Amino acid sequence: MITRELAEKLYRTMCEIREFELAASHHYKEGDLPGFIHLSLGQEACAAGACATLTDADYIASNHRGHGHCLAKGASPRHMMAELFAKKEGYGKGRGGSMHIADVSKGVLGANGIVGQSMGLGLGAALSLQVRKKSDCVIAFFGEGASSTGIAHEAMNMAAIWKLPIIFFCESNRYAELSPYSAHVSLETIAPRAASYGFPGVTINGEDVFEVHDAVHRAAERARSGMGPTLIEAKASRWHGHYEGDPQVYKTKEERDNPSTFDPIAFFETRLAGVVGLNAKELERIRDRAKATIVDAVQWASTLSEPSSEAIYEDVYES
Numbered sequence: 001m002i003t004r005e006l007a008e009k010l011y012r013t014m015c016e017i018r019e020f021e022l023a024a025s026h027h028y029k030e031g032d033l034p035g036f037i038h039l040s041l042g043q044e045a046c047a048a049g050a051c052a053t054l055t056d057a058d059y060i061a062s063n064h065r066g067h068g069h070c071l072a073k074g075a076s077p078r079h080m081m082a083e084l085f086a087k088k089e090g091y092g093k094g095r096g097g098s099m100h101i102a103d104v105s106k107g108v109l110g111a112n113g114i115v116g117q118s119m120g121l122g123l124g125a126a127l128s129l130q131v132r133k134k135s136d137c138v139i140a141f142f143g144e145g146a147s148s149t150g151i152a153h154e155a156m157n158m159a160a161i162w163k164l165p166i167i168f169f170c171e172s173n174r175y176a177e178l179s180p181y182s183a184h185v186s187l188e189t190i191a192p193r194a195a196s197y198g199f200p201g202v203t204i205n206g207e208d209v210f211e212v213h214d215a216v217h218r219a220a221e222r223a224r225s226g227m228g229p230t231l232i233e234a235k236a237s238r239w240h241g242h243y244e245g246d247p248q249v250y251k252t253k254e255e256r257d258n259p260s261t262f263d264p265i266a267f268f269e270t271r272l273a274g275v276v277g278l279n280a281k282e283l284e285r286i287r288d289r290a291k292a293t294i295v296d297a298v299q300w301a302s303t304l305s306e307p308s309s310e311a312i313y314e315d316v317y318e319s
């Protein structure tokens with residue numbers, strides 16, 4: 001059941017993710033952010049809807065396209081932006097960058113540059129919850145490309161055998177790196193793969209934040225009550241290239257020129273807001289606050305200092 005309060009939260013989170021990603025894109029083009037960044041523009045409803053079902057005691061394991069997951073799970077926009085700007089106050093002290101953001105106090109176990117590893121990491125966290133007899137659960141976020149890796153199948157098999165409290169959340173965003181879905185997946189949907197391990201798999205509209213919330217809420221209840229994993233495949237759309245700066249020559253010109261044909265935020269504004277009685281003025285107020293939060297994060301991050309070169313030897317284990 002989506003209350004008005006929950007709908008406001010879902011919308012605010014989607015707007016914060018959108019503003020964060022637009023700001024990151026802008027500052028990347030300006031040359032302010034070192035390294036690679038992968039943006040989740042167009043996929044905001046997945047992170048917002050899924051994480052709104054969780055508490056701080058639940059965990060998420062994220063992938064290389066993880067800004068939205070971390071924000072939605074409660075990581076600080078300031079400290080995330082500081083990490084992207086490679087500043088000392090960033091989550092990784094400015095040395096990890098976009099793909100290595102973690103905040104254990106919020107249950108964010110880490111973004112991850114190794115495709116598929118969010119599933120292994122999430123599996124370990126779920127086993128730990130089971131051993132400690134907790135009723136919390138884990139979401140492992142991954143892409144449809146990652147769904148064909150060896151670790152994906154090992155993790156799903158083990159989670160099924162041990163009935164671990166984990167939700168395998170696949171953001172099926174039409175591409176894996178530069179390859180379209182049909183070039184690397186033989187099925188029309190990923191969800192039926194769950195059947196081969198004996199647990200439920202569902203395909204949902206990842207652009208409808210209410211639908212995402214509903215599916216993950218059910219899966220979380222199943223996980224918390226000891227019934228084991230669920231695979232959720234959310235069909236979504238990756239607006240930008242694989243990484244910022246990707247010329248996207250593998251997309252049609254039409255797709256490149258109109259990336260926002262499917263817009264989960266516009267869908268919320270035109271179709272979902274009315275269901276819970278949110279009007280245009282209220283939406284504008286929430287959007288403005290989200291924007292102000294990200295403007296503040298960028299301003300804060302850009303004034304901080306970089307780590308010293310000696311800091312590269314800190315936090316390194318010696319044998």
Ligand SMILES: Cc1ncc(C[n+]2csc(CCOP(=O)(O)OP(=O)(O)O)c2C)c(N)n1
Pocket residue numbers: 064065113114115116142143144145146147173175176177238242
């Ligand atoms: C183990 C491993 N193999 C290959 C890569 C290179 N790589 C980075 S992202 C990516 C595609 C991932 O596609 P998908 O899982 O659909 O996620 P998306 O980028 O679409 O969010 C690949 C092959 C990697 N980082 N790690």
Ligand SMILES: [Mg+2]
Pocket residue numbers: 143144145171172173174175176177
């Ligand atoms: Mg993909």
